[in-house]
Amino acid sequence: xxxxxLLLLISLASLSADARTIESYQLxxxxxxxxxxxxxxxxxxxxxxxxxxxxxxxxLLGGGRITPLLSNxxxxxxxxxxxxxxxxxxxxxxxxxxxxxxxxxxxCDKIMAPVFSRDFSVCLVEYTRDGAAYVNxxxxxxxxxxxxxxxxxxxxxxGRFYFKYRKNGNYYYNINGTIFGPYDWYSEKVTMxxxxxxxxxxxxKANSPAGAYVNYNGKVFGPYxxxxxxxxxxxxxxxxxSCTDASNRKRHFINGSEIILPAAETDFQFICSHTGxxxxxxxxxxxxxxxxxxxxxERFGPYWRLESMRxxxxxxxxxxxxxxxxxxxxxxxxxxxxxxTHGPYTVDQAIRLSPxxxxxxxxxxxxxxxxxxxxxxxxxxxxxxxxxSYLIGRTNHKIFDADTNQFAFTYTADGRGQEKPGTYVRWxxxxxxxxxxxxxxxxxPGRKRLLFNATEADGKNCLYVDGARHHSAxxxxxxxxSDESLIASHRGxxxxxxxxxxxxxxxxxxxxxxxxxxxxxxxxxxxxxxxPATGKVTVEEPKLTTTVFAELEIKSTFSKxxxxxxxxxxxxxxxxxxxxxxxxxxxxxxxGSVNIRYPEQKSFNLKAGERKTFNIPVIVEKIEGxxxxxxxxxxxxxDESLKTIEDEFVITIE
Numbered sequence: 001x002x003x004x005x006l007l008l009l010i011s012l013a014s015l016s017a018d019a020r021t022i023e024s025y026q027l028x029x030x031x032x033x034x035x036x037x038x039x040x041x042x043x044x045x046x047x048x049x050x051x052x053x054x055x056x057x058x059x060l061l062g063g064g065r066i067t068p069l070l071s072n073x074x075x076x077x078x079x080x081x082x083x084x085x086x087x088x089x090x091x092x093x094x095x096x097x098x099x100x101x102x103x104x105x106x107x108c109d110k111i112m113a114p115v116f117s118r119d120f121s122v123c124l125v126e127y128t129r130d131g132a133a134y135v136n137x138x139x140x141x142x143x144x145x146x147x148x149x150x151x152x153x154x155x156x157x158x159g160r161f162y163f164k165y166r167k168n169g170n171y172y173y174n175i176n177g178t179i180f181g182p183y184d185w186y187s188e189k190v191t192m193x194x195x196x197x198x199x200x201x202x203x204x205k206a207n208s209p210a211g212a213y214v215n216y217n218g219k220v221f222g223p224y225x226x227x228x229x230x231x232x233x234x235x236x237x238x239x240x241x242s243c244t245d246a247s248n249r250k251r252h253f254i255n256g257s258e259i260i261l262p263a264a265e266t267d268f269q270f271i272c273s274h275t276g277x278x279x280x281x282x283x284x285x286x287x288x289x290x291x292x293x294x295x296x297x298e299r300f301g302p303y304w305r306l307e308s309m310r311x312x313x314x315x316x317x318x319x320x321x322x323x324x325x326x327x328x329x330x331x332x333x334x335x336x337x338x339x340x341t342h343g344p345y346t347v348d349q350a351i352r353l354s355p356x357x358x359x360x361x362x363x364x365x366x367x368x369x370x371x372x373x374x375x376x377x378x379x380x381x382x383x384x385x386x387x388x389s390y391l392i393g394r395t396n397h398k399i400f401d402a403d404t405n406q407f408a409f410t411y412t413a414d415g416r417g418q419e420k421p422g423t424y425v426r427w428x429x430x431x432x433x434x435x436x437x438x439x440x441x442x443x444x445p446g447r448k449r450l451l452f453n454a455t456e457a458d459g460k461n462c463l464y465v466d467g468a469r470h471h472s473a474x475x476x477x478x479x480x481x482s483d484e485s486l487i488a489s490h491r492g493x494x495x496x497x498x499x500x501x502x503x504x505x506x507x508x509x510x511x512x513x514x515x516x517x518x519x520x521x522x523x524x525x526x527x528x529x530x531x532p533a534t535g536k537v538t539v540e541e542p543k544l545t546t547t548v549f550a551e552l553e554i555k556s557t558f559s560k561x562x563x564x565x566x567x568x569x570x571x572x573x574x575x576x577x578x579x580x581x582x583x584x585x586x587x588x589x590x591x592g593s594v595n596i597r598y599p600e601q602k603s604f605n606l607k608a609g610e611r612k613t614f615n616i617p618v619i620v621e622k623i624e625g626x627x628x629x630x631x632x633x634x635x636x637x638x639d640e641s642l643k644t645i646e647d648e649f650v651i652t653i654e
Contacts, residue, residue, distance in 0.1 A: 197236050285302065390424075554570065
């Protein structure tokens with residue numbers, strides 16, 4: 001069992017004096033701070049909750065005005081977008097406002113949640129003002145309209161867009177500045193390719209015999225009774241839709257040409273490649289339920305079960321898996337990659353062929369090689385990727401990004417080959433490791449950087465960025481500058497203390513729990529802190545410190561010597577960069593009623609890199625019949641600035 005502990009080796013008071021105060025605010029006594037710092041629009045913005053006002057969140061703008069936030073309208077670019085862009089909406093004097101990083105929108109009657117381009121360079125937002133509806137894209141306003149109904153920005157080109165609106169009782173689409181309509185009814189969604197160069201609009205006309213049409217880049221298909229499954233791939237090479245004609249017959253069109261299924265086959269399912277113009281479709285014979293798959297001019301099947309058809313990013317490779325019935329209660333599982341069949345696998349093997357985070361096959365987006373998994377032992381799998389193979393398990397991870405042509409995955413070496421035992425990270429053509437373990441493998445939001453936490457051979461927990469050790473710490477949260485050139489992270493809190501690591505420096509520790517931080521456009525780290533003793537919020541730019549922390553790794557065993565005598569063996573190691581001082585072992589009964597007696601343990605110090613082992617005899621003092629009693633134990637120093645996560649042992653009296 002590993003227990004990671006943060007030990008402060010510099011006083012909080014001395015650090016605070018080193019920080020440059022930007023501004024400070026005195027909160028009202030009834031305000032409970034829930035600090036969120038938003039470095040946008042050239043102003044400091046802080047947030048907190050107001051329990052006496054019903055728990056509503058408040059916002060404090062740079063001018064010092066207190067304003068209630070709109071319900072569920074607070075967004076601080078966490079999660080996938082990782083804090084480097086955000087927005088919030090608030091009400092003032094009965095009007096609504098939208099605060100963006102570069103401007104303020106309002107006053108308005110009502111504002112909808114904005115839509116951002118992938119790189120956050122452009123924002124699309126719908127709102128009403130004085131009873132009329134508008135759309136604002138990158139600062140340019142469209143309208144007035146009777147109503148608006150959503151829109152989006154092209155994934156790879158934020159200069160391309162669409163939105164829907166109503167005017168004079170009719171429905172229209174604005175697609176890249178061109179107006180389409182009027183229509184009597186509108187689709188719930190306009191389909192736009194990632195480049196924005198291709199689009200497909202499903203619409204209707206009331207006086208049409210059938211009523212449903214598709215407009216693909218200005219070319220109209222229809223009329224039909226119904227149109228569905230409109231699909232465009234990323235590079236504009238595939239356009240697909242299905243429809244029902246006047247005779248209630250299901251039809252399928254790919255790039256304007258109709259696909260005719262073999263006689264009696266139904267249940268058409270369409271699959272296309274991300275780029276490259278490859279497609280496949282499946283069908284089923286209703287007479288016996290057997291399934292087929294069509295890839296180009298090839299037809300595969302029949303199969304009892306067919307699933308997981310997919311292409312590589314450029315369409316050069318394909319894979320699917322299928323089952324064949326051997327008996328009433330037994331079937332064989334196969335995987336087909338580029339026409340080559342792998343298997344058979346048993347029922348149990350087939351289940352384990354798809355471990356967590358993996359499908360039976362997948363593809364590396366560099367397009368040169370396919371990647372797939374096959375069984376290599378109990379809960380072990382062989383990942384074939386890039387012309388090589390790697391041993392992986394259920395805990396291994398992978399990330400592929402087709403747009404940036406990057407892939408990364410972890411694998412395990414058993415030491416029988418050329419590599420040392422341990423966990424490795426393969427990132428494109430690089431191999432990183434070995435590590436004791438790897439977690440939180442991810443690309444940065446703009447896919448510019450690779451990040452993961454790793455436990456090294458010496459026990460140190462480190463954040464790795466782009467293949468190099470960034471900090472000697474396990475990181476729980478990350479934020480990025482807008483260009484992703486700088487990264488800020490923090491270690492897990494211990495006694496409401498936070499340490500922030502920014503770029504190549506360390507800032508902190510800061511006393512919490514009311515702490516927030518962000519990176520301004522000028523790549524400055526800004527920290528907002530609340531002091532409960534004074535009720536003051538301070539916004540400051542911290543300075544680099546040489547703060548170091550201890551990191552404790554604990555392993556324990558508990559063994560029975562006799563009926564009333566036990567032995568607790570505890571090994572504690574300091575794998576951090578700082579010394580741990582005045583540590584002492586504490587016990588506490590969790591459940592049950594068995595009392596124990598043990599020798600008093602003296603406090604001790606543990607230098608960086610040092611290990612100590614304790615053999616502690618435990619004697620049962622009181623027994624009240626057969627029972628099970630759990631005891632917790634931990635290490636702690638006298639001022640309680642350091643306390644480990646509890647470990648436990650169990651005494652069972654029969």
